[in-house]
Amino acid sequence: MTTKAIFSPIQVGKHQLQHRIVLAPLTRLRATLEAVPTDLQTEYYEQRASPGGLLIAEATFISHYAWKKVTSAVHAKKGVIFLQIAHLGRAGSKQFHPNGKQVGSSSDVVIPGENYMGPPFETPKPFTVKEIQSTIQDYRQAALNAIEAGFDGVEVHAANGVLIDQFIDSSVNTRADEYGGSIQNRARFALEVLSSIVETIGPNRVAIRFSPDGKMHGMGDATPIETWSYLTTQIQNLFPELAYLHFIEARGDVYGETSNVHDSLTPYRSLWKGPFITSGGFSNSLEQAFQIAEQTGNLISFGRIFIANPDLPQRLLNGVPLTPYDRSTFYTHDAEGYTDYPNFSKHT
Template structure:
């Protein structure tokens, strides 16, 4: 049964050794000042290079794209050099790693954006959403997000260009490709989901209009580095960070068809993963498979049996295991041999140093 997870797979021009994905997880350990990836992060990702594919933590494409304290960026020369340490370390272990390109839009606070007011599809504040800011201590301080300003046409063009440049920077930093973060309530999701977008121009209203920004960003990135090196992450049913869509099945089936036309190399779907969350409808997964012909990755609440089943059923090609990768650097080996999984310490997820990042051991037989 589990054999399905250990079949090789082609991703664009890349040959991946298995179908286990380490999905992007924010850990907030970038070097300050400058928000640069560092040696500690390089060690963390290299420890997990046995994944078929690593998608590195979200990395902001501009200072205004930053939502939380201590997250890495990919817009300065120093940041590119920092990420080069990470990609070199992963490649030395024969791993494959994509960068996740991130703009949080309204999910931030001026303390994280150099005092600037955040931007979004619309001047709508995300309700009941907090972000953490650097309060001068190791413990992050949580504050409410603020009301953003609606992006002008010029803002939209500038952000598209920032995504294009970030894709080029990622390749310069040695990444094998990039994943566009269009999920979890961040900027692109704020255009897609109907309840976060009240624009009346060509970027608002109909599903086609709300997908326009996504389409333009993807086109700019694929034009810059090739469609075979660009994946996209979507979150159709989550209400994370206050974005909700009235007709998610219709909206996200249309998004999948659009991304098929744009020929991106994979579609990565984040399923709702809190404990009593509803399952993603099987009819939706079948509709996505029909609409999009590339590699499909699902992530959220999978164990090895459920993951293998999804691949055998033809609904997924690869499966992301998020939290299990934190405490199990050798997760593929543990899955393969049915070794027990360690559990992570939630207190060390965000911020701090090596503890809770690189000190989880491999399984000793």
């Protein structure tokens, strides 16, 4: 028996997890064009479920749900599954909006550079306060829908340059009202979204994901430590019973194969007393992941190696070599590179 911290139980929300190896939220584009989940997705999540293991399902736009089959399949294996709920803001496109509506954000600042993943970035329309309030209601409804679809909770996506990040980040948010300017004002939208969801489904089914040093989608806050320390402190004070906080370690090269070089999340870990998930880059530096779990008691979420190793917790526990991932099938639309990675038990 191993005594490694990463294989030890931990309480998350109402759930007693059996280990701390978490499936990171991963967009894989296997839903229908109407964003309805497919049987392929049921199979994918079922394959990655383990007793007392936490899965975070991919970023989902805050409407359209038909996830019941997925959540039932994961629960049948005694797994726990949260849904990441997301609004892309300026990282979206009018092409994906049913009415071709202009994208909205905190301000009219367009993402610099080229979009390698889709249509060119568009100039967003700054939300009015009324639109901010109705978007908060959309998040609330999305959380309710997720619970109705059988999810154990929701993770609010506030990382990687999505809408909430666009309010938090000083390089994007140029508003002069109560949602812009000071750190307190830029954090307001995130905290109001949390408050509305917590009121609706209870704190222990709610989590949030941040990426303080992330550069994805043109992010670049001037004082990340101050900004996310304020947010963490407020969350600790206002919502101490949230299921977990999920922080992404910044990688210099988001799309590359590099490992982490440092641990930048200590300031936030020290402010939050509940479960903390560390993510980012550990697919290429397992030893560091084990070390962080050992030193901090954190859960660790894995992305790329969980794609290629559906039985990742079992493999890590048994020291079984990992199947390498194939980046070329991350965003394709069929079973190849999605549900055809083998379990080790079937092949040894």
